[in-house]
Amino acid sequence: xxxSATEDTAERLARLQESVEELLREAERQGASAAEASVGxxxxxxxxxxxxxxxxxxxxxxxxLGVTVYFGHRRGSASTTDLSPAAVRDxxxxxxxxxxxxxxxxxxxxxxxxxxxxxxxDLDLCHPWPIGVDAAVALAVECEEAxxxxxxxxxxxxxxxxxxxxxxxxxGNSHGFIGGYPSTxxxxxxAVIAQEGESxxxxxxxxxxxAPEDLDAAARIGARAAARTVARLNGRRLxxxxxxxxxxxxxxxxxxxxxxxxxxxxxxxxxxxxxxxSLDEQIFPEFVRIHEQPLLPRGLASAxxxxxxxxxxxxxxxxxxxxxxxxxxxxxxxxxxxxxxxNAGGVRNxxxxxxxxxxxxxxxxxxxxxxxxxxxxxxxxxxTGDYSRGAxxxxxxxxxxxxxxxxxxxxxxxxxxxxxxxxVGDDCDFPGSTRTGSWLIEQMTVAGE
Amino acid sequence: xxxSLALARDSILAPVGLSDGDLDRLLGLLAGASVDAADxxxxxxxxxxxxxxxxxxxxxxxxxxxxxxxxxxCGEKTGFAYSDELQFPALAQAAxxxxxxxxxxxxxxxxxxxxxxxxxxxxxxNPIDSLENADKIALLRRVDAEARAADPRVRxxxxxxxxxxxxxxxxxxxxxxxxxxxxxxxxxxSVIVEADGRREQGSSGGGAxxxxxxxxxxxxxxxxxxxxxxxxxxxxxxxxxxxxTMPVVLGPGWPGVLxxxxxxHGLEGDFNRKGTSAFAGRLGERVAAPGVTVVxxxxxxxxxxxLAIDDEGTPTQETVLIEDGILRGxxxxxxxxxxxxxxxxxxxxRESYAHLPMPRMTNTYMLAGDRDPAEIIASVDKGLYAANxxxxxxxxxxxxxxxxxSEAYLxxxxxxxxxxxxxxxxxxxxxxxxxxxxIGNDLKLDEGVGTCGKDGQSVPVGVGxxxxxxxxxTVGGTSA
Numbered sequence: 001x002x003x004s005a006t007e008d009t010a011e012r013l014a015r016l017q018e019s020v021e022e023l024l025r026e027a028e029r030q031g032a033s034a035a036e037a038s039v040g041x042x043x044x045x046x047x048x049x050x051x052x053x054x055x056x057x058x059x060x061x062x063x064x065l066g067v068t069v070y071f072g073h074r075r076g077s078a079s080t081t082d083l084s085p086a087a088v089r090d091x092x093x094x095x096x097x098x099x100x101x102x103x104x105x106x107x108x109x110x111x112x113x114x115x116x117x118x119x120x121x122d123l124d125l126c127h128p129w130p131i132g133v134d135a136a137v138a139l140a141v142e143c144e145e146a147x148x149x150x151x152x153x154x155x156x157x158x159x160x161x162x163x164x165x166x167x168x169x170x171x172g173n174s175h176g177f178i179g180g181y182p183s184t185x186x187x188x189x190x191a192v193i194a195q196e197g198e199s200x201x202x203x204x205x206x207x208x209x210x211a212p213e214d215l216d217a218a219a220r221i222g223a224r225a226a227a228r229t230v231a232r233l234n235g236r237r238l239x240x241x242x243x244x245x246x247x248x249x250x251x252x253x254x255x256x257x258x259x260x261x262x263x264x265x266x267x268x269x270x271x272x273x274x275x276x277x278s279l280d281e282q283i284f285p286e287f288v289r290i291h292e293q294p295l296l297p298r299g300l301a302s303a304x305x306x307x308x309x310x311x312x313x314x315x316x317x318x319x320x321x322x323x324x325x326x327x328x329x330x331x332x333x334x335x336x337x338x339x340x341x342x343n344a345g346g347v348r349n350x351x352x353x354x355x356x357x358x359x360x361x362x363x364x365x366x367x368x369x370x371x372x373x374x375x376x377x378x379x380x381x382x383x384t385g386d387y388s389r390g391a392x393x394x395x396x397x398x399x400x401x402x403x404x405x406x407x408x409x410x411x412x413x414x415x416x417x418x419x420x421x422x423x424v425g426d427d428c429d430f431p432g433s434t435r436t437g438s439w440l441i442e443q444m445t446v447a448g449e
Numbered sequence: 450x451x452x453s454l455a456l457a458r459d460s461i462l463a464p465v466g467l468s469d470g471d472l473d474r475l476l477g478l479l480a481g482a483s484v485d486a487a488d489x490x491x492x493x494x495x496x497x498x499x500x501x502x503x504x505x506x507x508x509x510x511x512x513x514x515x516x517x518x519x520x521x522x523c524g525e526k527t528g529f530a531y532s533d534e535l536q537f538p539a540l541a542q543a544a545x546x547x548x549x550x551x552x553x554x555x556x557x558x559x560x561x562x563x564x565x566x567x568x569x570x571x572x573x574x575n576p577i578d579s580l581e582n583a584d585k586i587a588l589l590r591r592v593d594a595e596a597r598a599a600d601p602r603v604r605x606x607x608x609x610x611x612x613x614x615x616x617x618x619x620x621x622x623x624x625x626x627x628x629x630x631x632x633x634x635x636x637x638x639s640v641i642v643e644a645d646g647r648r649e650q651g652s653s654g655g656g657a658x659x660x661x662x663x664x665x666x667x668x669x670x671x672x673x674x675x676x677x678x679x680x681x682x683x684x685x686x687x688x689x690x691x692x693x694t695m696p697v698v699l700g701p702g703w704p705g706v707l708x709x710x711x712x713x714h715g716l717e718g719d720f721n722r723k724g725t726s727a728f729a730g731r732l733g734e735r736v737a738a739p740g741v742t743v744v745x746x747x748x749x750x751x752x753x754x755x756l757a758i759d760d761e762g763t764p765t766q767e768t769v770l771i772e773d774g775i776l777r778g779x780x781x782x783x784x785x786x787x788x789x790x791x792x793x794x795x796x797x798x799r800e801s802y803a804h805l806p807m808p809r810m811t812n813t814y815m816l817a818g819d820r821d822p823a824e825i826i827a828s829v830d831k832g833l834y835a836a837n838x839x840x841x842x843x844x845x846x847x848x849x850x851x852x853x854x855s856e857a858y859l860x861x862x863x864x865x866x867x868x869x870x871x872x873x874x875x876x877x878x879x880x881x882x883x884x885x886x887x888i889g890n891d892l893k894l895d896e897g898v899g900t901c902g903k904d905g906q907s908v909p910v911g912v913g914x915x916x917x918x919x920x921x922x923t924v925g926g927t928s929a
Binding site: 054095102133242 | 507515586839873
């Protein structure tokens with residue numbers, strides 16, 4: 001049930017390829033003019049400890065297949081967790097039954113054959129971790145102990161957990177394209193609770209990597225979780241005011257997600273974006289470059305081909321502050337009269353180039369304002385860019401942190417926030433596929449007491 | 450007669466030839482002297498969805514899922530494994546994996562037998578078959594046409610129709626077999642309106658544990674279309690929202706997401722057993738203003754958040770969480786109830802067989818008071834009236850919660866005035882409930898659209914409340 005070292009990955013991959021081929025043949029037998037299918041299979045282990053004891057041991061074993069059939073320009077889809085031959089037939093039959101009722105949509109088709117990935121480059125994504133339950137528990141306990149021992153104000157814990165996943169993915173379509181690859185992902189995280197007087201706070205830290213040796217040391221993760229938690233104790237509220245806001249690196253990722261949502265084909269063709277018709281427009285100051293690296297070795301979001309089988313490639317999304325491309329899959333691209341940008345399934349390994357300022361210099365640049373370290377809620381209106389979210393962080397005066405802040409909101413408009421970006425720091429210090437330093441925004445409304 | 454159990458046996462156990470003897474053997478593999486509890490959760494689900502966009506039925510999907518989750522509990526330790534194959538050897542292998550946390554020997558034999566059926570809250574039907582596919586398509590076309598006809602400023606219309614059939618069978622370590630057949634239907638309509646270079650979005654929808662005829666009754670589906678357009682057009686007129694702390698009047702129904710975030714999550718048993726909730730250790734204390742009574746009730750017939758039994762086989766119930774402002778109880782699953790020395794409350798829920806159960810809400814709402822809603826609005830000199838909300842979020846340890854208004858108006862001199870843009874509202878759960886100063890007589894439950902996420906698991910839930918006045922809540926607008 002856990003990661004199997006005995007069964008050859010190549011054999012398992014070959015079996016999944018056969019499933020995809022069988023799905024495509026079955027679709028053809030049932031009369032489809034074209035089809036595409038993907039099959040995934042993953043195994044893994046997750047252990048959680050709390051207060052030094054095992055809390056849960058979970059053995060992961062997920063299978064899934066999805067198929068889309070085309071009858072000319074009508075399509076239907078089905079998915080199932082069952083990979084047996086009978087389930088494959090049922091899934092194709094269900095997809096075909098759906099396609100009887102969908103209507104002609106000239107954009108409902110496979111990606112152009114010339115865009116298909118010609119080879120599947122090895123991106124160094126597969127590093128299985130043959131760790132047993134006892135060793136996994138020991139590492140999680142070490143992580144939690146480092147957090148609990150870090151400061152006497154750490155009085156309780158939500159625990160630490162370790163996860164290791166091994167997955168196989170195969171995609172194929174009736175152009176004759178079929179590609180698959182194995183990958184792994186491992187993680188270690190810790191969440192603890194600090195108390196002082198009436199104030200109780202929780203915070204966490206984590207590490208995530210394709211290879212176990214790339215994970216942060218357990219003790220470091222624990223110590224960082226603890227330090228973040230105690231720093232939040234005795235937070236104060238602020239009076240309502242307009243001030244500069246620094247989004248610390250780990251929460252600045254949300255602003256990049258807002259950008260990607262607004263330049264994604266699905267939002268654009270539905271006119272549900274605040275960045276309609278922004279191609280080649282200046283949406284950020286000139287110093288901003290944002291780029292995607294889908295072929296990054298060991299990258300957490302790396303993939304040799306996208307969800308439509310299209311070969312991925314590195315590209316700039318924003319250069320000199322100007323929007324260079326939308327983020328399109330085959331369907332949304334067609335709706336906008338553009339080719340796919342190989343982004344079926346999203347963007348992969350996004351980076352905004354760092355500026356010259358480190359964290360301390362950014363705070364000095366801000367002078368007086370709010371450094372945000374946590375955001376709550378979903379307050380982004382993608383149609384207008386109006387932005388309003390719950391926040392916590394630190395009040396800064398003369399470039400120095402004064403005290404923690406909680407129970408305030410910050411509000412503005414994302415389009416204006418992009419235009420009024422003062423600096424991006426050279427202080428990216430968190431794990432994940434999105435790389436960014438902290439963002440200093442000229443001014444936002446902070447609501448509080 | 451136990452219809453659900455017979456249906457569940459037929460659709461899950463019979464096709465793979467699992468006999469009661471096999472179930473007994475599986476329990477024997479899981480349980481033993483050192484094991485405090487063990488269970489097997491079988492599930493078979495079908496889900497069909499349709500989408501209309503640009504006036505065309507573009508997409509449809511059919512999803513089939515089945516499997517079993519096997520769990521072993523020793524003290525506070527849980528071992529868990531699952532399988533999407535239901536044949537005996539695969540389940541026996543999963544049982545071995547789940548049992549690795551238990552050190553002691555095996556040896557457990559019980560007779561597998563039916564548990565007394567829980568009250569029927571919804572019919573044991575497959576809602577996917579409750580309407581011909583052609584009629585589902587026709588319904589979506591009518592919804593699309595209704596939205597477009599409602600106003601010339603409507604530019605884009607997207608509507609979806611989802612029907613799900615979920616059959617579950619829970620085998621507990623006492624040998625009891627409990628089953629539930631859970632229909633769930635859902636519709637959503639989303640529109641974009643455009644005028645004078647300004648664009649806005651509005652969406653509406655509803656659902657229930659019933660058949661698809663629900664959307665045809667009382668022109669319900671067409672009502673969603675008109676409501677989505679109304680909300681979008683209101684936003685088109687909206688001005689900057691205010692920023693700062695002020696009196697807020699919350700409308701009835703879906704604004705009950707306030708309760709879900711401000712108190713609901715903080716009253717789930719796991720957080721309180723572990724002492725990580727801002728409400729931990731406060732049973733019997735005043736946590737809300739007099740007159741505030743909040744319940745979690747999984748027994749409302751046909752509601753989206755209702756369940757005949759929870760995912761551990763416990764019948765659901767009405768649990769009083771806060772009574773006249775005093776904290777009375779927590780929501781429990783079996784594990785946390787046992788460790789806290791109380792009875793389970795039927796709140797043990799899981800997203801699927803591949804997830805572990807934990808304490809979750811069902812339908813959470815505040816009981817009605819005696820105030821006329823008009824009187825509540827008239828009591829505010831200057832404040833905000835929030836009629837509709839998007840989602841929310843809570844930090845259960847600090848008690849801080851947010852929820853995002855999607856339809857809101859200024860109140861000036863006791864009258865509802867201009868619409869303002871959506872804004873996030875933030876407060877502190879244990880504090881904000883003490884600031885409820887007026888409770889309306891107009892309790893309403895939501896339309897059946899709620900989905901709650903916790904630890905990466907999503908489950909359908911319901912919320913509700915009467916019109917409420919909260920004396921001070923922070924509104925996150927831009928107009929300072």
